[in-house]
Amino acid sequence: MSHTFTLTLSCPNRTGIVRAVSGYLFERGCDIGEHQQFDDAVRDRLFMRTQVTAPDGTDLEELSRGFATVAAEFEMTYDFNANRNARILVMASKLGHCLNDLIYRWRAGSLGGDIVAVVSNHQDLRPMAEAAGLPFVHIPVTPATKEAAEARLLQLVDEYDAELVVLARYMQILSDETSKALYGRAINIHHSFLPGFKGAKPYHQAYQRGVKLVGATAHYVTSDLDEGPIIEQEVIRIDHTYDPRALQTVGRDAEALALSRAVRWHCERRVLLNGHSTVVFP
Secondary structure (H helix, E strand, O other): EEEEEEEEEEOOOOOHHHHHHHHHHHHHOOEEEEEEEEEEOOOEEEEEEEEEEEOOOOOOOHHHHHHHHHHHHHHOEEEEEEOOOOOEEEOOOOOOOOHHHHHHHHHHOOOOOEEEEEEEOOOHHHHHHOOOHHHEEEOOOOOOOOOHHHHHHHHHHHHHHOEEEEEEEOOOOOHHHHHHHHOOEEEEEEEEEOOOOOOOOOOOHHHHHOOOOEEEEEEEOOOOOOOEEEEEEEEEEEOOOOOOHHHHHHHHHHHHHHHHHHHHHHHHEEEEOOOEEEEEEE
């Protein structure tokens, strides 16, 4: 009996990398089922995603420790990940379109991970979460309680052993400390009118300017508001007949699509950080 895992890595580009990786895996009886790589000529770095079938009894931690010698030679950053569903904690406020879409895809088995809990600063989405059989945790946030609320959030991440936190229209700005604690494992979604239409009623602002494209951006959370490494973007063409209400409807469709793709790709270990950008393997 065998099992599969995914190796992801990045390192300065040079000759011999693929040979060293494949040789290490071959010597341990592993079979490469899928291999993708990207040579970034601008940054002179190589990025790799390799799916491997390992013999029965293979210890993934031992395999990872043994790879350290290869990694040191090529200055690699790497991860060995078992091919199992990632555990996802979803955060939302009052708008439920993204949460509803994620729940649907999770229950349909197409999300790439398992939602384990929903956290919100309001009670509005409790019925949606509980109807799906998900724990719903209400954490009110005020200027006076923000620090304690974020401490509780990080505690929940540990309690639920969540590998990914998804901000599905969670309308609170995370502190720098919390953003850093969740770096690389928290995804946010926002409409792509930023930074052109900041503040209240962005769709009304877009209507007044006669926009022709409605979009959304899914990105990793950083301490720079809405400026984290981009994972996915969705754009939908519209015309002059769309009033602010229609723009909102189309915009929410774009948000749900971009967010679900970003979540699935992250869970499938297809996204590698590349400085302030990302490499996303199809």
